[in-house]
Amino acid sequence: MNTNETLLEVKELKTYFYTEHGVVPSVDGVSFHVKKGETIGIVGESGCGKSVTSLSLLQLVSEPGKIVGGEILFDGKDLTKYSNKQMRKIRGNKISMIFQEPLTSLNPVFTVGMQVSESIRLHQRVDKQKAKVIAIDMLAKVGITNAEKVYSSFPHQLSGGMRQRVMIAMALSCNPQLLIADEPTTALDVTIQAQIIKLMKDLSKRLDTSIIMITHDLGVVAEMVDRVIVMYAGQIVEQNDVFELFKNPMHPYTKGLLNSTPKIHQLNDQLESIEGNVPSPSQMPRGCKFHPRCPLAMDKCKLMEPPLFQINEGSEVRCWLSEEEGEMAL
Numbered sequence: 660m661n662t663n664e665t666l667l668e669v670k671e672l673k674t675y676f677y678t679e680h681g682v683v684p685s686v687d688g689v690s691f692h693v694k695k696g697e698t699i700g701i702v703g704e705s706g707c708g709k710s711v712t713s714l715s716l717l718q719l720v721s722e723p724g725k726i727v728g729g730e731i732l733f734d735g736k737d738l739t740k741y742s743n744k745q746m747r748k749i750r751g752n753k754i755s756m757i758f759q760e761p762l763t764s765l766n767p768v769f770t771v772g773m774q775v776s777e778s779i780r781l782h783q784r785v786d787k788q789k790a791k792v793i794a795i796d797m798l799a800k801v802g803i804t805n806a807e808k809v810y811s812s813f814p815h816q817l818s819g820g821m822r823q824r825v826m827i828a829m830a831l832s833c834n835p836q837l838l839i840a841d842e843p844t845t846a847l848d849v850t851i852q853a854q855i856i857k858l859m860k861d862l863s864k865r866l867d868t869s870i871i872m873i874t875h876d877l878g879v880v881a882e883m884v885d886r887v888i889v890m891y892a893g894q895i896v897e898q899n900d901v902f903e904l905f906k907n908p909m910h911p912y913t914k915g916l917l918n919s920t921p922k923i924h925q926l927n928d929q930l931e932s933i934e935g936n937v938p939s940p941s942q943m944p945r946g947c948k949f950h951p952r953c954p955l956a957m958d959k960c961k962l963m964e965p966p967l968f969q970i971n972e973g974s975e976v977r978c979w980l981s982e983e984e985g986e987m988a989l
């Protein structure tokens with residue numbers, strides 16, 4: 660159920676890396692919100708800051724990275740002020756995360772059942788027997804037909820798709836309010852990807868869990884999310900409802916991403932790609948960070964960085980071409 664109540668509000672988040680080559684602003688003033696039961700997608704090429712944004716939410720950014728500004732309001736409380744101990748209670752309990760490669764997240768020397776049960780016992784006051792019952796039930800809920808057998812298996816005995824289902828079961832076993840999924844289907848083949856996406860969609864509806872889906876794959880976004888945030892060089896460049904974004908992309912970068920995604924009726928056509936690469940964080944261009952790759956760049960773009968312009972409620976774009984239609988977003 661998608662309500663209007665806000666679960667997470669990120670305001671002006673800044674996460675910088677202090678490297679020997681200088682300060683790298685990986686996330687540079689990012690603001691967005693997630694409502695209860697809503698699924699949002701954060702998209703962009705690698706290095707755009709989407710994964711660092713998600714790690715920042717859980718205070719999992721490792722050295723030399725550091726949150727240097729902004730607020731992360733979860734259920735009204737600012738997580739940037741939380742100690743490690745307080746964050747441990749939030750992680751895997753109120754907010755869970757699943758990663759791209761489940762094999763690196765599962766411990767190879769313990770059975771799947773032991774790991775799922777342990778995760779349940781870490782967050783719920785239940786004995787071993789009860790944890791086992793909940794674990795098997797959860798494995799069945801994520802579509803594992805022979806849940807009892809899988810419970811006693813070791814991770815290497817399962818296929819990639821099955822391991823990702825186990826990770827989802829673990830992530831959801833404590834009924835988190837928010838699930839952050841970082842490229843959860845990238846390592847899987849297309850048929851399994853579709854199954855996992857359907858599974859996450861069903862579960863989020865059934866359990867009323869909000870989801871932040873981090874991905875470079877616009878196909879996943881189209882299938883799954885309510886709202887899309889497009890990131891480029893550490894900043895949000897566009898944010899909109901998923902239908903609007905696909906129907907009427909505003910930012911030249913979003914248009915480029917969409918043109919480089921295969922569509923059914925275009926199977927024989929050549930896909931366009933976005934010229935050039937994401938600039939190195941230590942050599943960010945002046946003005947609009949996208950201007951060296953933008954086919955519509957004007958002189959102004961090379962000198963002045965565009966702010967985010969609000970076009971309608973919930974739709975924002977960081978591009979001088981939208982200056983007349985929009986108001987500066989606060």
Ligand code: SF4
Pocket residue numbers: 910911912947948949950953954955956957960965977978979980
């Ligand atoms: Fe392109 Fe200019 Fe818009 Fe940047 S501000 S995306 S360079 S048109």
